[in-house]
Amino acid sequence: MIQPLRVVHRRAFVTLTLVLPAILLIGLGARHSHSSPTASAADVPATAYVVRESSNLWQRHSIHTKFYRRSDGSQDIYLVLQPAQSLNEPDLLLYWDANAPQGNVLSGEAQLLGAFSTGKVFHLPLNEKRAGYLVLFSPAHQTVLDTAAVEKLP
């Protein structure tokens, strides 16, 4: 009586050893994921082409920066930023400025491009020099998060 029972128990435990972890793994794989916003440059005009790109443009953060220009002869330049790591600052705004900011103070000529968002397309209001500074500024923290010097764009 005891020997057959032990055989049954052994088989049951071996089976459970395989089945229970398998259920656990299937459960883990079937979980809903809470996605984070993903980068997408879908709003860049279809006729635009990249005129410059760099991952070393910004002083403190690794932010892949692409400049686009429309192929229809327009002088307009568009900009898309893809940070290597999420930039979690409150109310983060992107500015275009002819001069570099002094400490955490924006110059009076700084032009707001919009609220920063990964993969968002910004239109650069270029001056005659077609060069200047990109500035990430957080009004809530009153700090300049980062600055990028942009040399003359084509």
Next chain:
Amino acid sequence: MNDFYIGYLPKAPEGLARFLRRVIAALGVLAISIALLLVMKQMRFANSIFEYGKVRGFEGTIATAPYPSLLVERPGMAGPQSKYSRYLLVAPGKHGADELVAGFDGKKVRVQGQLIYREGGTMVEITPGSITPLDTVPADRESTRDLGAVTVTGEIVDSKCYLGVMNPGQGKVHRDCAARCLSGGVPPLFVTSNGVDQFLLVDPEGHALGHDALREFVAEPITIHGELLQRGESRLLMINASALTHMAGRIQKAPPLAERHE
């Protein structure tokens, strides 16, 4: 494996002891592997911040509708961009800020509070009694643009926890907390399932929803249909809360107790 274990003998049979040693070692390796797998497969915490205990000062114009907000003027030349950033306002604990900002609508003020932020959304938990009116020109009213009807799938969350006070501030594990926060007047937020879009939920007239209007639907996958509005850089989704239904396969509302006893 024909060895027979007898509990009162000082030693187990050699063959059985060897087998057990191997099984125990294998189970140990398996347990460690599963533990490592579980740790590695955990969802990452959202990159959200609550600056608890760090009180800052803010200046802006109070807007009480649809939900209490502070319109903060953006420095520099705005051009075609919105001139103001909108920070949602809440009170400490699970409470909206309606009472704290009552009487300040449209006025420029200085307010103290703690920042809460996540992925572009910014909120301030006001320090009660810290609102001081200023003698300067308040912000212009932001224009509202109708973006048309949309159908979106995602989750209703309470904005305070989602933006940073709790982590995780969404999903089933956070459901009870979210229901209590919405009941307390914290603005409801709809987050699409891809995590990209956030909409403040309002009623079909663009007013704040009743505190308990969404309690039953919070923190579960849901598809809703509504009219999308753009105000500054905030997006509001006008919905009819009484027309919301649970998605197929979700738990249905239980019948009243009396019905069940019959």
